[in-house]
Each structure stands twice: as C-alpha cells, then as structure tokens.
Amino acid sequence: MIRINCPYCGERDHNEFSYGGDATINYPSLDASEKEWTEAIFFRKNIKGFQFETWHHSNGCRMWLVVERSTVTHEIKSVKPCHPDLQKVVKNNK
Amino acid sequence: MTKFNAWNVIKNGLNGQSYWTRQWRDPEPKSSYDVVIIGGGLHGLATAYYLAKNHNIKNVAVLEKGWIGGGNAGRNTTIVRSNYMMPGNHEFYEHSLKLWENLSHELNYNVMFSQRAHVSLFHSPGAKDSVSRIYNIMRLHGTDAELWDLKTLKKKIPHLNYHNSRFPILGAAVQKRAGNARHDAVAWGYARAADTLGVDILQNCEVTGFTRKNGNIESIQTSRGIIKGKKIGFAVAGNTSVLWQMAELGNLPIESHKLQAFVSEAVKPLLDQVVVYGVGGAHFYISQSDKGSMVFGGDLDWYKSYAQRGNLPMVQDVAEAAMAIFPSLGRIRLLRHWAGVMDMTMDGSFFICKTPISNLYLNAGWNYGGFKASPASGWYFADLIANESPHNYVQNHNLERFEKGINIDERGAGPDPKLHG
Ligand SMILES: Cc1cc2nc3c(=O)[nH]c(=O)nc-3n(C[C@H](O)[C@H](O)[C@H](O)COP(=O)(O)OP(=O)(O)OC[C@H]3O[C@@H](n4cnc5c(N)ncnc54)[C@H](O)[C@@H]3O)c2cc1C
Numbered sequence: 177m178i179r180i181n182c183p184y185c186g187e188r189d190h191n192e193f194s195y196g197g198d199a200t201i202n203y204p205s206l207d208a209s210e211k212e213w214t215e216a217i218f219f220r221k222n223i224k225g226f227q228f229e230t231w232h233h234s235n236g237c238r239m240w241l242v243v244e245r246s247t248v249t250h251e252i253k254s255v256k257p258c259h260p261d262l263q264k265v266v267k268n269n270k
Numbered sequence: 271m272t273k274f275n276a277w278n279v280i281k282n283g284l285n286g287q288s289y290w291t292r293q294w295r296d297p298e299p300k301s302s303y304d305v306v307i308i309g310g311g312l313h314g315l316a317t318a319y320y321l322a323k324n325h326n327i328k329n330v331a332v333l334e335k336g337w338i339g340g341g342n343a344g345r346n347t348t349i350v351r352s353n354y355m356m357p358g359n360h361e362f363y364e365h366s367l368k369l370w371e372n373l374s375h376e377l378n379y380n381v382m383f384s385q386r387a388h389v390s391l392f393h394s395p396g397a398k399d400s401v402s403r404i405y406n407i408m409r410l411h412g413t414d415a416e417l418w419d420l421k422t423l424k425k426k427i428p429h430l431n432y433h434n435s436r437f438p439i440l441g442a443a444v445q446k447r448a449g450n451a452r453h454d455a456v457a458w459g460y461a462r463a464a465d466t467l468g469v470d471i472l473q474n475c476e477v478t479g480f481t482r483k484n485g486n487i488e489s490i491q492t493s494r495g496i497i498k499g500k501k502i503g504f505a506v507a508g509n510t511s512v513l514w515q516m517a518e519l520g521n522l523p524i525e526s527h528k529l530q531a532f533v534s535e536a537v538k539p540l541l542d543q544v545v546v547y548g549v550g551g552a553h554f555y556i557s558q559s560d561k562g563s564m565v566f567g568g569d570l571d572w573y574k575s576y577a578q579r580g581n582l583p584m585v586q587d588v589a590e591a592a593m594a595i596f597p598s599l600g601r602i603r604l605l606r607h608w609a610g611v612m613d614m615t616m617d618g619s620f621f622i623c624k625t626p627i628s629n630l631y632l633n634a635g636w637n638y639g640g641f642k643a644s645p646a647s648g649w650y651f652a653d654l655i656a657n658e659s660p661h662n663y664v665q666n667h668n669l670e671r672f673e674k675g676i677n678i679d680e681r682g683a684g685p686d687p688k689l690h691g
C-alpha cells in the first residue's frame with residue numbers, strides 16, 4: 177500500500193485516492209496548432225523515476241493533489257494541493 | 271538443433287536422453303548485423319523469426335537485457351482471442367489467431383495452444399446489445415463468434431454464480447477458437463526456430479545508449495559492447511519510453527502501468543474455458559492451466575509504475591470479483607502472484623511503424639493484449655522492416671494517428687492509458 181499524506185486530511189492509504197496523471201502538462205492556448213494540442217493531450221514523458229502526478233482524494237476530501245512519486249520504488253517525496261488557493265477558501269468557510 | 275519428432279524421442283529414450291542438443295546457441299555478439307531487434311520478449315523473438323523465415327534476412331540479433339521471456343512474455347495470463355472490431359485490428363488479430371492455430375507445427379515446438387473457447391459474460395440487456403454488435407462485426411469479417419443463452423451457458427459452466435441479484439448473468443459472448451497457450455514455450459519456440467535460421471539471441475545484453483550519425487542510429491551501446499545494426503527495431507514493451515528517450519526522440523503516446531497475475535494451487539479439472547467477468551468496477555478473467563492451477567487476473571493497479579511488483583488493493587479487488595462470479599473458489603489458496611510492466615497507449619491500440627529516425631522501427635503499445643498478438647506482431651513488424659512500408663492492416667497503427675484524429679479506440683475510453691485494456 178502506498179501512503180499519501182493529504183494536506184487536508186493527513187496520511188491515508190492510496191486506495192482512498194484515484195490516480196490522475198502527469199501533473200506537468202501545459203495546455204496550449206485555444207488557437208494553438210493541432211500539433212501542440214496533440215502533444216499536450218496524447219504525448220507523455222512517461223518518466224522512469226520521480227515524477228509529478230495528480231491524485232484525487234476521491235474517498236476523502238475530494239481535493240486534487242500534486243504528488244512527487246517514484247514510478248520505480250513508489251516512494252513519495254512531496255504532496256501539495258493542486259489549487260493552493262482553494263485551501264484558503266476552505267479555511268475561511270470554517 | 272535436434273528436431274522434436276517421434277524418431278528422436280524414441281532414440282533418446284533408449285540412450286539416456288543424451289542426443290539432444292542445446293535449444294539455441296549462446297553466441298558472442300558480432301560487431302554488426304543487418305537488423306538488430308532490441309527486446310527478447312515474444313514480439314522481438316517472433317520478429318527475428320519472421321525476418322529470417324519470410325524475408326530471408328538472417329544476419330539478425332535479438333538483444334535482451336535479462337533472459338528471454340523474463341518480461342511480460344513470461345508474466346501474462348496467456349489468453350488468445352481475436353474479438354476486435356476496429357478496422358485494422360480485427361484483420362490483424364484474426365491473422366494472429368490463424369498463426370496460433372499452426373504455431374506448434376511451424377516452430378516444431380509444442381506451445382500447448384488450446385482452443386477451449388473464450389466466454390465473456392454479460393449482465394444487462396445493454397451489455398448484450400453492445401457485445402452483439404461487436405460479435406456481429408466479427409462474423410461479417412469471417413471470424414467465429416456466437417452468443418450463448420443462459421440455458422447453454424449453465425450446461426457448459428454449471429458452477430458460476432447464477433444467483434447474483436446485483437449482476438445477474440444473462441448469457442455470454444463466445445469465441446470458440448480462442449483459448450490459451452503456454453507462454454514460456456512460445457518464447458522458447460520462437461527463439462529456437464529463429465536461432466536455427468541463423469539469428470543470434472544475445473541474453474544479458476542491455477542497451478544503454480545510441481550513437482547517432484547523419485540522423486541515423488549508427489551504433490548501439492550495450493553491456494556486451496558496441497553493436498552496429500543497419501536497421502534497428504524496438505520491441506521492449508513497458509520500457510519503450512526509456513529507449514525512446516535514450517534515442518532523444520521525446521515523448522510517446524504511451525504510459526507504463528503494471529498488471530498483476532495470480533496462480534492458485536492445482537486442483538482437479540474445474541474449468542474448461544476462459545471466462546471473463548466485467549461489470550461496473552470489476553474486471554476478472556480466469557482459466558485453468560494444464561497443471562491444474564487456476565490462472566486469473568483483473569485490472570491494472572491504476573497508477574503509473576515501472577515496478578514489476580503488484581499492490582494489495584488489486585489483490586483484494588480480484589479476490590472479490592472471483593468470489594462474486596465463482597464462489598466455489600473460496601477456499602482455494604493462492605500460490606504466486608506477480609506483476610508486469612505494460613506499454614499502455616492513449617487509445618488502447620498498438621504501434622508497428624516507422625519513426626523519425628530512418629533506420630529505426632517501433633513495435634510497442636500492446637496494453638494487456640500483446641500475448642495473443644505476438645505471432646502477427648512479429649509477422650508485420652518483420653514485413654515493415656524488410657519492405658520499408660506498412661502492410662494495409664497496420665497502416666494506421668502509427669504515431670501520427672492522434673494528430674490526424676484517427677485513433678483506434680476499441681473501448682471508446684479516450685486518451686487515458688490506464689482505462690484501456
Ligand atoms: C499480468 C499480465 C497479464 C497479461 N495477460 C495477457 C493475456 O491474457 N493475453 C494477452 O494477449 N496479453 C496479455 N498480457 C500482455 C502481454 O503479456 C504483453 O503485451 C506482451 O508480452 C508484450 O510483448 P513482449 O512479450 O515482447 O514483452 P516483454 O516480454 O516484456 O519483452 C520486452 C523485453 O525487452 C527487454 N528490455 C527492456 N529494456 C531493454 C534494454 N534497455 N535492453 C535490452 N532489452 C531490454 C525486457 O527485459 C523484456 O524481456 C498480459 C500482461 C501482463 C503483465
């Protein structure tokens with residue numbers, strides 16, 4: 177089991193989360209070329225080693241996270257909210 | 271190499287089995303070859319064999335970083351079928367199935383291909399309609415396909431759980447010519463047959479880099495020295511992106527994910543077919559090996575990984591699916607389970623194509639389904655390498671199809687590799 181330290185909920189088993197994918201994709205502007213859009217949607221680095229990837233805490237706070245994880249050992253170096261500003265909103269509402 | 275035939279079996283039986291020769295040589299690498307195939311899985315070995323057999327290109331090497339068949343070739347659940355519907359795919363997989371039907375004779379090696387039928391259960395009228403469409407398309411193309419109603423199914427496989435009220439079994443889509451084979455034997459059979467035709471199979475030979483000249487790859491750095499190849503083919507399954515980047519080619523429409531397989535203790539004959547159960551979140555397929563073990567699997571582990579090691583949530587998922595459909599397995603003990611790293615693509619279909627480097631050819635993107643594909647994969651990859659242009663069946667199985675918008679997405683799951691299977 178991989179343990180992911182959710183910044184909102186604390187450390188949880190990875191099966192509370194759903195894997196998103198590569199967190200480093202930059203989507204081009206709407207009028208960018210077909211080639212640029214094809215690259216962004218379909219082509220991946222598919223890193224063997226540490227990569228930034230998104231996870232959704234779907235059976236928890238339902239927030240999206242950016243996780244730095246090794247795709248070889250599954251070791252996790254860091255977990256951050258995808259949208260840090262959301263954290264403030266959540267806190268303010270409490 | 272001693273041929274396997276009745277005469278040799280008797281002769282060796284009388285002589286303490288002393289006349290058998292090695293199955294394949296263990297040669298020192300030559301400095302150069304006409305074609306170098308990287309990856310000694312089924313696809314690499316089959317390609318080398320068909321290069322020699324169909325195209326008379328015999329100065330060929332297969333470079334394997336470990337031992338042949340140590341990758342996905344020796345890790346899969348051995349299901350062979352051709353129930354595909356997309357243009358290109360159904361012709362390709364049907365040709366593969368035809369090659370399977372004669373493979374033991376072709377290779378003079380018993381690959382234990384057993385056409386025991388592939389039985390895909392359906393659980394709702396919608397699922398029945400959708401699978402009927404696919405199986406009708408198969409019939410229109412001359413592939414065998416049929417539907418079993420509940421009565422037939424109960425007669426053939428009486429011990430499925432027919433009392434599941436959440437997902438009642440309504441019937442099954444069946445391909446009778448489909449079945450299983452022995453995966454190791456296929457790797458060894460291709461290796462032995464290719465070696466006999468002159469192919470060098472170089473094990474413990476890891477590719478670590480490429481030297482480029484005039485846009486081509488001039489030579490290959492390996493753990494056994496520098497090897498040149500006039501033409502080079504990649505057939506490294508889950509490691510495709512790693513080699514692609516070694517050749518400085520950038521990104522690919524591929525992600526590496528791991529899939530697990532499970533083998534139980536041996537039991538008496540229990541299941542004559544391959545059974546597939548797929549509803550909602552569950553996905554489960556099972557058959558019984560000739561030794562009596564139940565061989566089964568489910569979905570991949572849902573997160574990208576290069577580890578040949580499975581995680582526990584999927585063990586639980588698969589066990590739950592097993593109990594839902596096959597409650598009589600409840601007390602059976604698991605003997606072994608492992609994982610393989612698969613080259614999952616953005617539309618679930620494979621690549622047999624040219625690359626931006628003119629002497630480099632790509633064979634990749636086999637998802638869960640590359641075992642059944644291996645004979646045709648070797649056939650058409652060898653054809654591409656020898657003739658420099660893709661056969662009709664694989665003309666769209668290239669890297670340009672995404673930009674052109676002609677994705678070959680059997681499942682209609684969209685550009686998320688983990689969703690294809
Ligand atoms: C658990 C599991 C179950 C499966 N079940 C089925 C099934 O039921 N039916 C089906 O049709 N398919 C199935 N598959 C898929 C099928 O096994 C694969 O698609 C297929 O084996 C891949 O092709 P291959 O045999 O050439 O790959 P591999 O055997 O993985 O061959 C690639 C080889 O390349 C070598 N290599 C990698 N990097 C280098 C390097 N740098 N230098 C030299 N060599 C290198 C590797 O060591 C490896 O031996 C399954 C896969 C898994 C993991």
Ligand SMILES: [Zn+2]
Binds near residue numbers: 238239
């Ligand atoms: Zn959370």
